[in-house]
Amino acid sequence: MNEYAALLENVRAKKPLVHHITNYVTVNDCANITLAIGGSPVMADELADAMDIAAISSAVVLNMGTLNERTIPVMLAVGKSANAKGIPVVFDPVGAGASKPRNETAAKLLSEVALAAVRGNISEIRFLAGLRSHTKGVDASDADLAGASDAKQAAKSLAERTGGVVAVTGAQDVITDGKKTVSVSNGVAMLGSLTGTGCMCSSLIGCYLGANPDKPFESVTAALLSMGIAGEIAHERAGHLGSGSFRAALHDAMSRMDASVLERRAKYDEA
Amino acid sequence: MNEYAALLENVRAKKPLVHHITNYVTVNDCANITLAIGGSPVMADELADAMDIAAISSAVVLNMGTLNERTIPVMLAVGKSANAKGIPVVFDPVGAGASKPRNETAAKLLSEVALAAVRGNISEIRFLAGLRSHTKGVDASDADLAGASDAKQAAKSLAERTGGVVAVTGAQDVITDGKKTVSVSNGVAMLGSLTGTGCMCSSLIGCYLGANPDKPFESVTAALLSMGIAGEIAHERAGHLGSGSFRAALHDAMSRMDASVLERRAKYDEA
Amino acid sequence: MNEYAALLENVRAKKPLVHHITNYVTVNDCANITLAIGGSPVMADELADAMDIAAISSAVVLNMGTLNERTIPVMLAVGKSANAKGIPVVFDPVGAGASKPRNETAAKLLSEVALAAVRGNISEIRFLAGLRSHTKGVDASDADLAGASDAKQAAKSLAERTGGVVAVTGAQDVITDGKKTVSVSNGVAMLGSLTGTGCMCSSLIGCYLGANPDKPFESVTAALLSMGIAGEIAHERAGHLGSGSFRAALHDAMSRMDASVLERRAKYDEA
Incomplete structure (x- = not known):
């Protein structure tokens, strides 16, 4: 069993309670x-x-x-409170770079809350890392994707600032804690045709971290391996049918994910 | 045709308008x-x-x-207004016992609004009944589930207080109006692997009550029989595929529920 | 290739960013x-x-x-700002006629924002057109459906007021800009068994308008043809299974919609 499979078994065994302050678009997912x-x-x-x-x-x-104005201070207060109790905090900077309130909220969270993990697309992470970004709404912009080879640099730069793990998800995922870096090549392009696959990655990170708080780097990696592999399985089974069936199949695959699947299909490299 | 099947036919015929003030997680379901x-x-x-x-x-x-602070007073005002007009009110005390605002809101609704039906898991109903509870977020805690034989006692105790019907849903559902008590054994464990199956039970109760306001006890029972049976059918058809297909199959089965299915598959006992 | 197919190809090519201020019930759809x-x-x-x-x-x-009180002024401000920038605005008057805040909000939007397109059911459009309406919640009332032959009159009357395109969706869709009128007969009754099919039509209108801002009438028509055809394909494939499978199949069909399907299956007439 690889180390990621062991982390999954901990999630199944401990059933961690994962508190979300999140958007109303993808909350059900x-x-x-x-x-x-x-x-x-x-x-x-x-x-x-x-x-x-x-x-x-x-x-x-x-x-x-x-x-919104009601929830922004709640995110900050909950983040600080979790810090004080040693509960890991995951940050998903949806749309960072696209509006002043998003930029300011992200800046506040970065400076006032210790973030065990930050996960975003290349546009969002580039923006948070202080690099030039071309955020277009909540999806990564083509201009930023063209520079995806910079994902590692952006992630490392941000990780040095947060002191936690940073992940850039995309065609290839990059995970770093500023020292170790891993790239995950599981996944399919069709994940981009569903809303919420990024948000779901952040939820999975919360699950893995909640069950394995002493293994932040490995937890983030296991979460992204899980999503990538579930996406591949869903695509094999239902990709030809269309996005609705693919979505159901994605949840199917995640609910049936087990240590042996995770071990057999994981594709990752030290980067 | 059993009496529950007749109630279903009333729902189909009357198409009751069911007003929800509900959460943004499971609202679409x-x-x-x-x-x-x-x-x-x-x-x-x-x-x-x-x-x-x-x-x-x-x-x-x-x-x-x-x-939240905006919607709590709306729940109270709408509940009282519905009372004045004779419109049945269903209360789903999600997470009662898990936080002060939830506990206080539940207490206010219990004391200020006549509740035709209350439906919750064992942790929530134990808490509302003033019994020792171990709520863990919005799911029933294992400690409380171990005491599920107490469901009947908790439900009866709460029903005496509300004067309405109380239902505890779980592996076995218990429905009581303080005098009559029925237990429903339809359903499958996999319903617990989807978010919102409890909330959906409460919506179904609203539908049955809306079409059959003079039969509150039977309406609540029919709603839980419907969910249990739909869950069984969905599990037979799609349970082996995973949670995404099971979810679609659950909605499929509910949309195809008819008097004959409800009559043939209903499993309930006076308790 | 008919003109609607060409508009679809523009959507696929331009990938327009469509900003929604919308409800939390169907936002994910x-x-x-x-x-x-x-x-x-x-x-x-x-x-x-x-x-x-x-x-x-x-x-x-x-x-x-x-x-709600927080979002109503935002709709107005965003609508006006979009007007100033030449960005097309689509209005979906959900439940117009059913409550004072809905009626007032609709009236304000109609008078203060230039609406490139308004899409509603017959009850909503009759209400906005100042005709007698029997709105029952957010679905068209039977009384209003019985008068669906008046859809054209109501839509034309509203279009004269807004100066934009108005669409009434139902068993037969009517689209008019006050001069040209088209009726679309694609679609299946089962679309009414899912929440959000109306809202999704409005989103599709936003997509077509965003990619083809100089063709508002044709964009609205293409959007409703797309939904009607996707509904038919979904019904053929999964209607017999029930509403959950039908929903997945609807998203499948939309994700696989292409110019040739749109051209081959479109059923519309000048009305």
């Missing part, structure tokens, strides 16, 4: 993918409620996909 | 399951809008899954 | 259908965020399905 991998999802974004829920959670996922 | 059983869903949570919509509805479902 | 037809969805409803996002978008969709 995030809840179902959390259940599929073996976690227990809970969403709460009102201050007093979120503080209580965070206190009993194994991980917190902050996703700014549809941020 | 609630809308689609309402349509599948034959109701017409409408969601409105801004005070003036919700008051107008409630006034033309056949039932109101209050679900506190992602409550 | 709107995002996925936007991706399926070839657009890029983005949802943002906080003032500063929405203004920045709208500025980089190709079309804006305003859907008042779950309007």
